[in-house]
Amino acid sequence: MSKDIRIRKGLDIKLVGEAEKNTVGATKSNVYAIKPDDFHGVIPKVIAKQGTEVKAGEPIFQSKSNETVLFPSPVSGEIVEIVRGAKRKILAFKILADKEQQYADFGIKDVNAMNGDEVKTHLLSSGCWPFIKQRPYDVIANPEVAPKAIFVSGYTTAPLAADSDYVLSGKENELQAAVTALSKLTSGEVHVSVGKNGDSPLKGLNNVTLHTVSGPHPAGNVSVQISKVDPINKGEVVWVVNPQDLLIIGELLLTGKFNAERTVALVGSCVKKPRYYTTKIGAEVSTIVYDSGVTDESNIRIISGDVLTGENVKPDGYLGYYHNTLSVIPEGNDYELFGWNKPIFNKISPSRALTFSWLFPNKKYDLNTNTNGEHRAFVVTGNYEGVFPFDIYPLQLLKACAVNDLDAMEQLGMYEIAPEDFALTEFICVSKQPHQQMIREGLDLMLKEIG
Template identity: 40%
Template sequence: MKILKRPAGLILLLLAALSFQSQDGVAGSNLLFYGLAALALIIFFYIVVSVADNFMVIESKQIGVKDTGSMGLFPSFREIFRPKKPEYLEKAHVYTLTKGYDIPMAGEPREEIREPKVTRFALTPPDFFGLMPIPKMLVEEGDTVKAGDPIFFDKKLNRIKFATPVSGEVIAINRGLKRSIAEVVILADNEQQSRDYTLPAATASREELVEFLLESGAWPAIRQRPYNVVADPDVVPRDIFISTFDTSPLGPDLKLTVRGRMDVFQAGIDVVRRLTNGLVYLGLDGRGEDPSPFEAINGAEKRYFRGAHPAGNVGVQIHHIHPCGAGENTVWTLGVEEVLLIGELFKNGRYDTTRLVALTGSSFSDPCYVKTYAGANIAELLSGAGEDIAENARVISGDVLSGTQKSTDGFVGFFDNQITAIPEGNEAEMFGWLLPLKPRASISPTIPVLSDDIEITTNTHGEKRAFVVNNDYEQVMPMDIYLTQLMKSILVNDLESMEGLGIYELVPEDVALAEFACVSKQPLQQILRQGHDTMIEQG
């Protein structure tokens, strides 16, 4: 019991001091007796009140009150000095997360949108976890396709078809290890053409909507938890979750994505909510002074989130709203771009993968936003936008925590709306572990962070070593999961412990920040994916 954190603790110490000092007086024995009696009485009442305070907080959690900091008898110092919430949050359902970390990183993009001309696009099977390495191809090199035409399907679920993001000519089917399909490359037409669709009636049943989405090629945009795989069309999800903001390092501003397209987003929500018997939840950004523009969306439950990264991760939002799991607790997730894809399909009758991609990182000459289609060639995207990359830089499709390293001749991932370029950290730093002379990001208070504009490199400042048990994961993960124990259970293939410790709730992006903070330099995302593979194999 941390007495010194309560005003009563100071009173107890004061009375004890007075009692002992009173022994020097004539009536010292009587004063000592009364002082000790008063001290015992105060301690007794303090224990009773503290237990009542704790029970009130526990009861508040059980009945669903998320902001339990103000539910006790005594306000905490954090509650007293917490900044006042904006007025629009006073009557909103708000989750205030106290754990997490915003990496101070240079290279934030300006709100300037450029439209470079890109001629090559690709659909990459590895972007869809759970898809067989060699899907069944429906096209060959030299075939002409329209946006939305299916080009391959999964051999295990042949109803799920994957469509080309643009119209043009198939110029390459590149293969990877063991002849797996690495990417299908399309040379885009100057004027984009979409496949023609016969839209289902407004009164169409859920089954008819599912069949249309499967045939249209838009179905792979929907992902399913556990495991973050392409959604199973034979499963009815308990709920559907959509995060409308990104808190990852230098993450794009998704308000720009829906600017002028809010009617399309609403059309997508109208379709998505008919795919579940439960609710559609929108995670809204509560960190600013103004309400989220997604507040105007109808047909969805809105929940505001405040806090550092990973507050914008849909997995964190699911954990706090209604945790997912196997069986009847299966849920689906979508991003803002995927909702817009479905909205364009049903509102305008076209397959449109338009993306607003943020070019971020200190290795870019002028970070900004570019408008393109999914799967754009990175080299053409950057040259068309007039961007130069510094020498000895690493290019990442996605953010620095959970993105994928790419060559400049690679392609943006299907679900990515960010390209990051940072310096390679392959230069030796004399006594870097002992005297960190260069600014660096760290959750440790021993390394002061004096700037919000640090040039982050790929250097991990250490090598992989044995697991060190500390509370670093707990500092940055706003989820009630014992991550160290979970990772160790994965390494020893303890299926029962993996299930009990919460593997169903996590995907790699949810543990990416913990991997950054890990003093043991463990590849937590890789280990978690290994655990997912094991659980899937075991059924």
């Protein structure tokens, strides 16, 4: 069974600095860090204290609300520091990596012979469960609630995001083992989406329902695909897994090792040699960014993730747990005189008022982080609907989140969306409102009050 998903509403943000399809090994990081903030809603309970020696795959902390959900070390080494912030909140676990890596042995598994409970137990005990997230609420999946379906999006449309077709190439065995295991966890289907014109390794998998996707960003967002294939109603749960996380799950099943390897795209206009790097989750970003060289070191922003949804990290920061892109763009600390009242040729805009990006749909732009305006009250322009492909009123939903109106949030489709789905509306917002933050706070409120 195959189904086409065609998205017409959206906006492709074409930027300079796309990664060349050339993969090199990153400089080995001395220290790796796992940040509990990467797992939204999780309060960590320490397992490996400072000074503990761990192998790759051994747990370093667990979720306080569900102690079966373990979070493993990406490398073997010593826990050298547990960084704490205000009120002793744990900000990061830092691991000094061994020169020779040692892996915890979880045993080789025959996926076809396993049942759903055995797969679930194995993924929980090996620390692979955090790779499975759920809708609604965009949090780590609750292992006690079975999903009606599982979705994997192999179509990337975010600006300069790593090309899934390229990074998954040659990994068919791991992908097949992972999706076979996932198919045991649901009574529904495992939906896999690929680009209509791409040559994805995901196309030849068994035990999946394949969909081909076309259209501008956010067509690659899994929430968009869920809304077109199997929309979420109140009381229903759908699980979501990223394609590169499938590789880690698949390799665990085939070899018994938790190998937290990532193929990361280093991109952006400030990078001299944009390309792909092989590294591990939690690596120091400096081992990747400065290997290729950057322009004007004092005036750049390093983003773990894509430019719309990623996290601002310092040069001594660490790769996010779910990220496979490092974006380096100019810091927007300059100001234009009368920038609001003159023709604009070097920026992207969905409007045709004094802007001309619509005349050059394939032009690539060198954009910085300047918001070109200050935070102000919501202005009703009708622009959001043009880049928002859901059957939802985005402005009304944002206002419901702002005033904590739970009834309105439910009625307006809050169960279907994640913060990343509002990245484009935030990008074009003339009011400079933090849409993704508002949606995240609204989802947290619903999770707390409704569950």
